[in-house]
Amino acid sequence: MKLVRQVLLTAILPLAAVLLAGVWLLISSVDKQEEQIQQEDELLQQIVRARVVTLLSRVDAASKILALNREAVLAVQDHNVNTLYELGRQYEPLQLSRIIYLDLQGRVLSRSDDRYRFGDDLSEQDEISQLLVDGVQAGDRVAGLFQQEDGFYYLIARPVLQYQEIPIGIVVSQVKVTPERLKQLVLGTGADIEIQIGGQRFSSFDETEGTRPETVRRVVPMGFGGRSAGLVVEEAQILLWPDRGIHSVDSLARQLLILFAVLLILLPILLMWILRRYLRPYAELVDELQQLSVGSVDLGVIRKTLGHDFRDAPEEVSRVAQAISGMAQTLERQMDELEHLAVTDQLTGLKNRRFLTASMQHAMARIYRHGGELSVLLIDLDQFKRINDRLGHSKGDEHLCSVAEAFRDNCRSSDIIARWGGEEFMLLCPDLDLKGASDLAEKLRKLVDGLRSDEVKAIDPLGSVGTLSIGAAQWLPGETAEQLLQRVDRALYRAKEGGRNRVEICAQARIAADLGGDH
Amino acid sequence: MAWRLRGLSSRFLFLISVLMLLAVGVLKAETRPQNPASISLATYPFGDAASIHQAFSPLAQYLETRLGVRVNLIVTRDYAELARRLDEGTVDLAWIGSANYVSTFDSERSPQYIATYRERSKESGEVHAFYRAVILALASSGYSGLTDLQGKRFGFTDPDSTSGHAYPRMMLEQQQIDPEQFFSDTYFLGTHRSVIEALLAGSVHAGAVSDGTYYTAMAEYPGQLQVLAWSDPIPLDAIVAAFDLSPDTVAQVRQALLDIGSGDHPVNLAIQQNLAWPAAGFEQRSAEFYLPLKRALAGSAVEP
Structure with a gap:
């Protein structure tokens, strides 16, 4: 885990540093842009104001020209509706809403936006009545915002002058206050304008399109100073929307910050997961080796585990596991050999006394748990010393081996045959009662008696050289191993005493005597 | 010396006067050839020039065929130019509005009347050389x-x-x-x-x-x-000839126009298609046919 932590720190710290540097750069860039945008805002306000002034000047200029136009003067005199209409239409490029000509009684001679509507009386309308109230004079002029039947207009009304001094009619140039007109004022600026006249609000933006005033970045009040003959602009303001560029940078910065935070949280988790996943086989290998080192598992288990469980591990781990498994196998084999040597008699290949003693304890413990019987045979080769002395040790060893061979061939696989010492053997026969043990002993005695070599027999043709004297006993529950060995040893002693080449059993009747110590 | 000078001066003045009279005589005697190589048919732009050309080209071609001379179609810049050229004799034939025609009555070189354009009433189907x-x-x-x-x-x-x-x-x-x-x-x-x-x-x-x-x-x-x-009836447009066009040519043109008739003649069809006028040929009236119009225009002080 220390490795994992180091890897995590190595990976995360530089990343975090880079991310923080990126965030800092972004934030400083946004700050600079905001400064620039403030300057642009100022410029934008000036542009919008200039456009308003230009529009109003255009209205004034149109009315001045049309009031003095010679053709217009003649047409007003003649009530030539068509000519006046055409003259008004000529001012369409100036984007005026309409031009109205009236006679001195306030009756309409022409409307540039409605060719066939004229003759109606507008003398009661504010802007006209202001001109007519004291009789129209050459220098009269009415300018301002006025409400008309179809909306609010900024207009300038002035007399049409014959010979540039005699009023013969009135010309009114008008610009209607509409969202479209306001849009033209802010066209290309990215801003919007909103004004309120006579309690009615006009905006250059369409709120139904999803643009909400709440999203306005900045509101700049706009003054319409000066005296006006008509209505006043109750409120005017320029709405500066979040700049698309800075908005996107802002948004990008926010998104990056969130992304960085998520990365800083997720990346260690991800790295941890990857590292754990990658290092898990190493950890498991280490665990296995630790278990081996503390001896809590067998070498065989370790070998199998390493050889099988790490087969799909990363190649390095798999190779290490296979190597260790091989080493474990070698070690296991050598230990088996050592163990075999430790419990085996070198000459006969039978088990040795230590093994048989331990096996006797196990057998007894098993009978305590599961029940059953256990018998032992203690066997001694009669006058074996004479064989060694007469025929030499090699012949003696040869006879020992042939006897051991006979035991192996005629005992059950569950029986444990051990060389007890010198020319003594002991058979541990699980699940065999005393009768069975006696029969087995007798069988073995006769067998060995018969297999003796002529050389052995020749030592004492009438005696019992190389035959077997056997003591047999059945273990009694509650009896210790030493007690059982004492009893069978006594039985063997009796067999020796009784003339050798015979079997003596330690029957129930003899138990008390044997235990009594009449040895 | 003074007398001599006076006598010389008088003779000189006399000579100059004779030469001037001769020059005027020569000028007065300058008339249009009887058999011109081509004649011109002019009108003024009461619509777009392309439509007028398309409307009157068949008439020019028709007259070419009938007269056996080349007929050039001219659309002047405005009526004033047409009137001036009629007066100058630099155009031979002209299609002019009735009000413009009557305005030429008092001119010394008033054009020669040839025929009056006719239209078929959309409502009655009748053919008239006038409207109301x-x-x-x-x-x-x-x-x-x-x-x-x-x-x-x-x-x-x-x-x-x-x-x-x-x-x-x-x-x-x-x-x-x-x-x-x-x-x-x-x-x-x-x-x-x-x-x-x-x-x-x-x-x-x-x-x-x-x-x-x-x-x-x-x-x-x-x-x-x-x-x-x-x-009262208002005469329709007149086809006139320059004051000096030969009577024979005038007669030939008149007859050609009268021969067009009120049916589906190419001349009528071209006018109908290009000017949307219900053209139905021509008929011969007289200059007097236009006099009520002259009075009306004089009464309204209209300057045609």
């Missing part, structure tokens, strides 16, 4: 005659219009009506169509238009208009 002016009001107005229009607003078409101003004014004056006094306001609305639209919009209570405009409006707004008065 009508004074209209809305059918719903309840007016029954011109006298009902006192104190009302009245619309003429154009001060220069024959049927939209001159004849209606004459009609009113024949009934002792002075428009400026009789009506509350009079307006000039530019076109015949504008008078109809202004009537329907209620801007004027009555107005004057040509009968063709009235028939078209009746088809478009059936039952909405009523006629308060009809004018």
Whole structure:
């Protein structure tokens, strides 16, 4: 885990540093842009104001020209509706809403936006009545915002002058206050304008399109100073929307910050997961080796585990596991050999006394748990010393081996045959009662008696050289191993005493005597 | 010496005078050849030049065939140029409006009358060399005659219009009506169509238009208009010849025009298709046919 932590720190710290540097750069860039945008805002306000002034000047200029136009003067005199209409239409490029000509009684001679509507009386309308109230004079002029039947207009009304001094009619140039007109004022600026006249609000933006005033970045009040003959602009303001560029940078910065935070949280988790996943086989290998080192598992288990469980591990781990498994196998084999040597008699290949003693304890413990019987045979080769002395040790060893061979061939696989010492053997026969043990002993005695070599027999043709004297006993529950060995040893002693080449059993009747110590 | 000088001066002056008289005589004697290689047919741009060319080219070609000389079609810059060239004799034949024609009557070099253009009435199917002016009001107005229009607003078409101003004014004056006094306001609305639209919009209570405009409006707004008065016939356009074109050529041209007839002659069809006029050939009237128009125009002080 220390490795994992180091890897995590190595990976995360530089990343975090880079991310923080990126965030800092972004934030400083946004700050600079905001400064620039403030300057642009100022410029934008000036542009919008200039456009308003230009529009109003255009209205004034149109009315001045049309009031003095010679053709217009003649047409007003003649009530030539068509000519006046055409003259008004000529001012369409100036984007005026309409031009109205009236006679001195306030009756309409022409409307540039409605060719066939004229003759109606507008003398009661504010802007006209202001001109007519004291009789129209050459220098009269009415300018301002006025409400008309179809909306609010900024207009300038002035007399049409014959010979540039005699009023013969009135010309009114008008610009209607509409969202479209306001849009033209802010066209290309990215801003919007909103004004309120006579309690009615006009905006250059369409709120139904999803643009909400709440999203306005900045509101700049706009003054319409000066005296006006008509209505006043109750409120005017320029709405500066979040700049698309800075908005996107802002948004990008926010998104990056969130992304960085998520990365800083997720990346260690991800790295941890990857590292754990990658290092898990190493950890498991280490665990296995630790278990081996503390001896809590067998070498065989370790070998199998390493050889099988790490087969799909990363190649390095798999190779290490296979190597260790091989080493474990070698070690296991050598230990088996050592163990075999430790419990085996070198000459006969039978088990040795230590093994048989331990096996006797196990057998007894098993009978305590599961029940059953256990018998032992203690066997001694009669006058074996004479064989060694007469025929030499090699012949003696040869006879020992042939006897051991006979035991192996005629005992059950569950029986444990051990060389007890010198020319003594002991058979541990699980699940065999005393009768069975006696029969087995007798069988073995006769067998060995018969297999003796002529050389052995020749030592004492009438005696019992190389035959077997056997003591047999059945273990009694509650009896210790030493007690059982004492009893069978006594039985063997009796067999020796009784003339050798015979079997003596330690029957129930003899138990008390044997235990009594009449040895 | 003084006498001699005076005598010399007198002889010199006499000689100069004789030479001048001879020069005038030569000039006066300069006339158009009897058999010109080509003649020109001129009109002025009352519509777009391309349409006029397409409308009158078949007429020029037709005359070429009939006269056996090349006929060049000329569209002048305006009527003034056409009038000037007729007077100068730099065009031979001209198609001119009736009001323009009567304005030439007092000229020393007044053009020679050849024929009058005819149209077929869309409503009756009749062929006439004249049309009429009508004074209209809305059918719903309840007016029954011109006298009902006192104190009302009245619309003429154009001060220069024959049927939209001159004849209606004459009609009113024949009934002792002075428009400026009789009506509350009079307006000039530019076109015949504008008078109809202004009537329907209620801007004027009555107005004057040509009968063709009235028939078209009746088809478009059936039952909405009523006629308060009809004018006398107003002669249609005249085809005239320069004052000095030979009588033979004039006669040949006249006959050619009369031969076109009122049917589907290429000349009629071209005019119908390109100018949307219901052309139906030509007929011979006389200069007197145009005199009432001259009086009407003089009465309305119209300068055609």
